[in-house]
Each structure stands twice: as C-alpha cells, then as structure tokens.
Amino acid sequence: MSEDIIRAEGLTKVFNSHLTAVDHIDFSVKHGEIFGFLGPNGAGKTTTINMLITVLKPTEGKASVLGLDIAKQNNEVRNVIGVVPQEYTADEDLTGLENILLCADLYGIPRSTAKERAMDLLKLVELTDFKDKRVQTFSGGMRRRLELACGLINRPKVLFLDEPTLGLDVQTRTATWNYIRKMKKEYGMTLFMTTHYLEEADALCDRIAIIDHGKIVVVGSPEELKHSLGGDSITLAIKEDEDVSGLIQKVEHVKKVQKENGGYRIKAEFGEITAPFVIEALRKKGYTVTKLMLTEPTLNEVYLEYTGKSMRDAQESGEAFAAQRMAMRRARQ
Amino acid sequence: MTESNGNSRSKLHGLWALTNRELKKWYKAPVIFILSIIQPIIWMGLLGKAMNISAIFSSGSFGQLLGNLVLTPPLTATQSLQLGVFFQGLQNSIMLNTFNTTDYFSFMAVGMIAFTALFTTAFSGMSVVWDRRLGFLNKALSTPVSRAVIVFSKVLAATLRSMFQAGIIILIAIAFGLQFGASFNPVFVLGVFGIMFLICVGLSSMFIAITIRSTRMETPMAVMNLITLPLMFASNAFFPTSIMPSWLQTVATFNPMTYTTDAVRQLLINETTDFMVVAKDFAYVGIFAVVAATIGIVLSWRFLNK
Numbered sequence: 308m309s310e311d312i313i314r315a316e317g318l319t320k321v322f323n324s325h326l327t328a329v330d331h332i333d334f335s336v337k338h339g340e341i342f343g344f345l346g347p348n349g350a351g352k353t354t355t356i357n358m359l360i361t362v363l364k365p366t367e368g369k370a371s372v373l374g375l376d377i378a379k380q381n382n383e384v385r386n387v388i389g390v391v392p393q394e395y396t397a398d399e400d401l402t403g404l405e406n407i408l409l410c411a412d413l414y415g416i417p418r419s420t421a422k423e424r425a426m427d428l429l430k431l432v433e434l435t436d437f438k439d440k441r442v443q444t445f446s447g448g449m450r451r452r453l454e455l456a457c458g459l460i461n462r463p464k465v466l467f468l469d470e471p472t473l474g475l476d477v478q479t480r481t482a483t484w485n486y487i488r489k490m491k492k493e494y495g496m497t498l499f500m501t502t503h504y505l506e507e508a509d510a511l512c513d514r515i516a517i518i519d520h521g522k523i524v525v526v527g528s529p530e531e532l533k534h535s536l537g538g539d540s541i542t543l544a545i546k547e548d549e550d551v552s553g554l555i556q557k558v559e560h561v562k563k564v565q566k567e568n569g570g571y572r573i574k575a576e577f578g579e580i581t582a583p584f585v586i587e588a589l590r591k592k593g594y595t596v597t598k599l600m601l602t603e604p605t606l607n608e609v610y611l612e613y614t615g616k617s618m619r620d621a622q623e624s625g626e627a628f629a630a631q632r633m634a635m636r637r638a639r640q
Numbered sequence: 641m642t643e644s645n646g647n648s649r650s651k652l653h654g655l656w657a658l659t660n661r662e663l664k665k666w667y668k669a670p671v672i673f674i675l676s677i678i679q680p681i682i683w684m685g686l687l688g689k690a691m692n693i694s695a696i697f698s699s700g701s702f703g704q705l706l707g708n709l710v711l712t713p714p715l716t717a718t719q720s721l722q723l724g725v726f727f728q729g730l731q732n733s734i735m736l737n738t739f740n741t742t743d744y745f746s747f748m749a750v751g752m753i754a755f756t757a758l759f760t761t762a763f764s765g766m767s768v769v770w771d772r773r774l775g776f777l778n779k780a781l782s783t784p785v786s787r788a789v790i791v792f793s794k795v796l797a798a799t800l801r802s803m804f805q806a807g808i809i810i811l812i813a814i815a816f817g818l819q820f821g822a823s824f825n826p827v828f829v830l831g832v833f834g835i836m837f838l839i840c841v842g843l844s845s846m847f848i849a850i851t852i853r854s855t856r857m858e859t860p861m862a863v864m865n866l867i868t869l870p871l872m873f874a875s876n877a878f879f880p881t882s883i884m885p886s887w888l889q890t891v892a893t894f895n896p897m898t899y900t901t902d903a904v905r906q907l908l909i910n911e912t913t914d915f916m917v918v919a920k921d922f923a924y925v926g927i928f929a930v931v932a933a934t935i936g937i938v939l940s941w942r943f944l945n946k
Contacts, residue, residue: 360782385784394775400665412657413783461783 311335312465312497313342313359317368320354328354330521331368336465336499336514341491343512344501345606347614351521352501353393356469359499360390372465386414389463389496393470395450396457397442403429403453404438410457421460428456431493432486448479452486459490466490468500472507484510505606515606517613524613533604536612537562539578541585544570544598551594558584570598578603654785655793662767662797676760676801680809684745684752684816687878693735693744736911738880741819746909749813751877753832754901756809757802757840758868764798765847765860772855781944791940794848795933799840806836810908821910828907831918835925839900842929845936852936852943877901896928 313336320329329351336342344352357363359370361381369376375383397406404425411421429435432452442450451471458466471487472480484507491498502508508515509529516526525532545551552564555573560581563574575581578601586596667673715723732742739747768791771777780790810818810829847867851860872878874888875897881889892898903921906913 357778362778362781382784385782388782390779390782392775392779394778396774396776396779398661398665398776400668401661405664409657409661410783413654413780413785415653415784457779467782 310338312338313370313372313499315355315359315368315370318355318358318365318370319367320351320358320363321366327521329358332518332521332523334516334523334526336497339495339497340513341498341500341511343508343515344499344518345503345505345508345515345610346501346518347503350518352503352518353469354521355518356467356499356501360388360467361385386461387464389458389461389466391454391458391466391468391471393473395447395454397445397450397453399443400441402439402441403434403445406442406453407457407460410460414461416461424460424462425456428459431489432456446479447475448482451475451479451483455483455486455490459494462494463496465497465499468498470501470503472502472504480504480507487511505610509606517610519614525609529606532609533606536604536608537574538576539574539581539604540602540608541573541575541578541582542570542598542600542602543573543585543596545589546595546597549594551589551592554588554592555585558588561585651786652789654783655789655796658780658785658790658793659796659800662794663800666801676805677808680752680756680805681812683755684749684809684812687748687752689745689816691744691748693739738883740880740905740911741821741909743817743819743909745817746813746819747905748878749809749816749818750904750908751901752813753806753809753836753904754839754875754877754897755872756805757836757900758843758871758897760802760805761798761840761844762847762860762864762868764794764844765851765863766857767794768848768851769854769857769860773857777944787940787944788937790944791845791848791852791936792933795841795844795936798844799837802840803833803836806832818909820908821913823911823913824908828913831907832904835900835903835922838922838925838929839896842896842925842932845929845932849932849936849939852939871895871897875901896925899924 313334315332315334317331317333318329319327319331321327332351332355334342344355346352354363358365359372359377361377361384364378369378371377372384373387375387377384397403398409401409407425407428408418408421411418411425416424426435429438432455434449434452434456437445437449442453445453455471458468468487472483475483487498488511500511512529514526514528515532517524517532525535527535543555550566552566552571555561555564555571558581560576561573562576565572573581573585575585582599582601586599589596665672666676735742735744741747768777771780777790781787810832847860847863850863854860874891875881875895876892877897881892881898884892899921903918903925906918906921
C-alpha cells in the first residue's frame with residue numbers, strides 16, 4: 308500500500324458543462340494526518356469531498372482513496388471510508404441509537420457487532436444517556452456528535468468531515484474539536500476535512516490546502532504557511548513626524564516595512580529578537596517610540612495573502628455568493 | 641484492502657433498514673398513523689354516503705312523477721303495489737347496469753382503495769426530495785448500499801403503507817355496509833392485496849422517477865396535484881367508464897387505476913366474478929409495475945450516481 312491515503316491528480320468537476328466547481332486539483336493526504344481544505348463558501352470544498360466519497364463522479368482527472376480508484380472501485384471505497392456530512396442527517400423521528408444502527412445497516416454490519424460498536428461510540432461522544440431519546444430533542448452539538456458516531460460505525464480507515472462545526476457556537480465548536488481529536492486517538496484513522504473557519508483549520512489540521520475558485524492556492528502545515536509570509540509582524544509608532552522607513556529597513560532580519568495609519572508595520576523573521584534592535588536603531592537617532600506590538604502571523608493573514616480577500620469580504624458580497632451557491636447546488640443535484 | 645465489515649451481506653442489504661426508517665415515521669407517530677386511518681373514513685363518508693346515487697333512482701323520485709300523472713280510473717291498491725315493485729326493480733336494474741352492483745356505496749368504497757393507493761404513493765416522491773434536502777440522500781450514497789435499494793426502499797415503504805390502509809378501508813367499508821358480490825370468497829381478499837401491491841409499486845416508482853432530480857419541495861407537490869386527480873377521475877373509481885364520453889373512455893383504457901379498481905370490484909362486489917377479466921387486469925397492472933419500477937431503477941442509476 309502506498310503511503311498516500313488519498314491522492315488526487317487533475318481532479319475536476321464541471322457542472323452542466325459550464326460551471327467549473329473544482330479545477331484540476333492535485334494533492335495527497337498522508338497516513339494518519341488530519342488534512343484540511345480551507346476556503347470561502349463556493350470555493351469547491353464540498354464538491355471535492357463529494358467526489359472523494361463517491362457521491363459525485365469527476366468530470367476529469369482521477370483520485371484514489373487507500374489505493375482504490377474513486378470512479379472505478381467506488382463500492383470498495385465506500386466500505387473503507389466514513390462520512391460526516393455538513394447537514395444533520397440523523398432522522399429526527401428516530402432515537403440516537405436507532406440512527407446509529409440504521410447507519411450500521413447501510414454498511415451491512417451484523418446486528419450484534421453493530422450494537423457493540425454503537426454502544427462504544429455513544430460512550431465516546433458522551434451520548435449514552437440520550438441513546439433512547441428522539442433526535443428531535445437533541446441540541447446542535449449533540450446532533451453533531453451523533454453524526455460523528457454514525458461516521459465511525461464501519462470503523463473507517465479514512466474519515467471525511469464536511470464543515471464539522473458549521474453553525475455551532477464557540478463553546479460547542481471547541482468541544483466538537485475535542486471529540487474529533489479523541490476519535491482520532493481512539494481509532495487512529497486519517498482525516499480529511501473541509502472548513503471555512505480559520506481557527507478550526509489551525510487547531511485541528513496537520514496540513515491545510517487553501518482552495519479558492521476551484522483551485523488549490525497553497526498547501527502546507529499551518530506553521531509552514533504562516534512562516535511563508537515572512538515571519539512575525541511588528542507594529543510600531545514614533546512621536547516624531549519624519550519617515551523612518553529607510554532607517555528601519557536597514558536593521559538586520561527586517562524584511563519589509565510599510566507605513567500605515569501613522570505607524571509602521573514591519574515584517575521580520577524573528578520578531579522578539581528584531582524588535583529591540585529596531586528600537587535601538589531609532590533611539591540612537593533620537594526618535595521616541597510610543598507604541599510597539601509584536602504579533603505572530605495568523606492563518607488569517609495567510610488566507611488574505613493567498614485568496615486576496617478576507618472572510619468578511621466574502622460575507623459582504625453575500626448575495627453574489629448565495630446566488631453562486633444556489634447555482635452550484637442546483638447543478639450538483 | 642477489500643476486507644471490511646460484513647462480507648456475507650447480500651446485494652439487497654439495507655433494504656429493510658431503509659424501508660423501516662420510512663415506516664417508523666408513520667407507525668411511531670400516533671397522530672400521523674391515526675390520521676391515515678381517519679382520512680379514508682372521511683372520504684368514504686363524504687363520497688359514498690353523501691353521494692347516495694341509488695336514492696336518485698328510488699321510488700321516491702318516481703313518486704313525484706306519478707303524482708303528476710292523472711289516471712282514470714285511479715290505480716287500485718294491488719296496481720299501486722305492483723308499480724312500487726316495478727320501480728324498485730327499475731332502480732336496481734339501473735344501478736346494476738351502470739355500477740354492476742345495486743349499492744353505490746360498495747361501488748365507491750372499492751374505488752376508495754385505489755384512491756388511497758394513489759395518494760399514499762404520491763408522497764414517496766416527496767420523501768426523496770426531503771432526503772435530498774436534509775443531506776440524508778448523500779449520506780446514504782456514500783455507503784455501500786445499492787442505489788436501486790435506496791429507491792426501492794421508498795417504493796416498498798409506500799406499498800406496505802397503502803396495503804395496510806387498503807385493509808383498513810375494507811374493514812371500515814364492511815362496517816359501513818359493504819355488500820359483497822354473490823360469488824365472493826374470502827380468499828379473494830388475497831387477490832385484492834396482490835393487485836394493490838402491483839399498483840403501488842408501479843405508482844410510487846412513477847412518482848419517484850418524476851421527482852428524482854428535483855431539489856425543491858414544490859415540484860413533487862405540483863406533480864402530485866397535476867397527476868393524481870386526473871388519474872382518479874379518468875378511471876372507473878367513482879363512475880363506470882361505460883357511460884363516459886368516448887375520449888375519456890380512451891384515457892381510462894390506458895389508466896392503470898381503471899384495471900386495479902376493476903379487479904378489486906370483480907373480486908369483492910360484482911355479482912359474478914369473471915376470472916378472465918381479473919387475469920387481464922392483473923397482467924396490465926403487472927406490466928405497468930414492472931415498467932415503472934425499471935424506469936425508476938434506471939433513473940436512480942443515472943441521477944443518483946453522477
């Protein structure tokens with residue numbers, strides 16, 4: 308077996324022969340890692356996941372999961388993967404346990420094995436006390452945990468999570484992350500997830516691919532991606548009005564200086580070492596530093612750098628996005 | 641790498657699980673369950689008892705006519721009695737000739753069985769759209785359960801529901817005074833369930849085939865409204881085709897509902913049961929079921945897998 312658990316080569320999906328949702332993407336996911344697809348709404352994340360879980364057929368290119376071709380060996384793929392969809396798919400009229408057993412039946416797992424596993428999983432997601440309650444009465448976080456449990460019933464070697472914390476509040480989101488980590492520890496599978504929350508990608512993923520307009524813009528670990536931006540940011544202001552950009556630029560390790568909002572934004576490899584040198588250089592020339600702030604790069608900056616738009620922008624043009632999403636949805640069906 | 645859960649499972653695994661999921665929504669929800677039983681009672685009460693067609697031809701109606709008739713010499717008591725018997729005979733003759741039974745309620749109650757099949761199965765199309773919207777469909781598609789099984793579970797659930805309701809309707813109809821035909825034999829009830837099975841498989845496959853690509857609730861609703869009532873009234877469910885205009889008769893000849901109702905009438909209420917006609921009805925509805933189910937399964941392959 309190859310080391311790559313998932314491998315995509317030129318994977319493409321075109322809807323209705325004109326709407327390109329996923330545009331020739333290549334990536335590979337290694338054994339045991341959590342790989343995240345990060346991007347704004349309508350970037351092609353869900354389409355990619357739907358191709359990998361064999362619900363959609365690729366228009367072009369190919370992909371394999373555990374060495375199995377997603378187009379030619381789709382039924383074999385379905386056996387070894389688990390899926391936690393974006394939506395709450397559990398049946399409201401059934402109880403928690405009934406829902407898990409229904410999932411087990413879809414995999415053809417014998418009832419005795421299914422019951423045993425269901426009880427283990429319910430314990431893992433701390434729903435044992437609610438197993439005989441109808442899902443109708445469950446909160447969002449509980450429903451999400453139930454979906455996680457359903458996705459693990461066939462002991463998958465790869466688990467696909469589509470926006471695992473969409474629409475959850477901050478506390479529930481953090482709790483869900485913990486359940487995901489616990490699941491991974493317990494069952495040791497490889498995880499592929501999509502998200503449009505930067506903190507989520509940062510907190511959970513070993514490696515991230517930023518996807519925008521159906522194309523992968525950059526791939527790397529959160530650390531690598533942050534590092535690729537050229538290190539930390541130092542924000543600094545002085546009392547005097549003169550432009551000291553040139554002076555700061557000469558300090559060792561300083562990569563870039565930008566004058567903004569009456570201050571300076573400095574990019575430096577090692578912020579905590581460089582900052583004192585910058586202050587020293589300014590003091591020597593008689594300037595007074597009035598403000599100094601050191602920030603490590605965030606994924607938000609990475610995101611801005613590569614997609615050229617912040618999440619907020621994406622929300623402001625919500626209508627355009629909604630229209631695009633609707634078109635995508637309609638085409639997908 | 642192909643070792644996995646349950647090597648012994650068949651191609652049909654998951655069929656009962658998915659069917660039972662549909663059925664549980666019905667029998668585990670007391671309100672829906674009771675409503676689904678009350679509904680045919682209301683319909684039968686309204687259509688069967690309110691539209692008392694045989695009363696139209698009763699001697700009471702003719703009495704009016706008789707009152708206007710001035711006869712010299714007036715009728716003797718014996719003649720009056722004879723005339724009464726004649727009118728009773730006339731009424732029965734009209735009813736028998738038109739409806740093949742003297743009791744319109746019995747005629748209509750049988751039509752109601754087919755009516756219920758139509759309306760129950762129409763919802764199977766809606767449940768596909770519902771599953772798609774809730775994401776359950778995608779979830780099921782990512783499991784090794786066969787695509788045909790996903791569609792067929794809907795068909796089976798609608799069929800079982802309809803057959804159960806048909807049984808209830810027969811019981812209620814008996815309580816309301818359903819008159820069995822002279823040739824009726826309790827074994828014939830099995831035949832009724834047989835033809836119900838076929839028509840329900842056919843109808844729900846048809847509704848699913850129509851709505852399988854739809855993502856909005858409005859589509860199956862519109863389709864239901866468009867199709868169900870014409871299918872109902874362009875058949876012999878409430879009125880015999882023999883007295884319909886010829887164009888409507890032609891439509892009714894193609895309508896599988898006509899054959900279903902005819903078979904049930906032959907088996908339950910007709911004075912004589914013509915088994916050749918019953919066999920023909922079964923053949924027609926059977927072919928409809930096979931064709932519709934095949935189309936449904938082919939479409940499920942085409943559109944669920946893309």
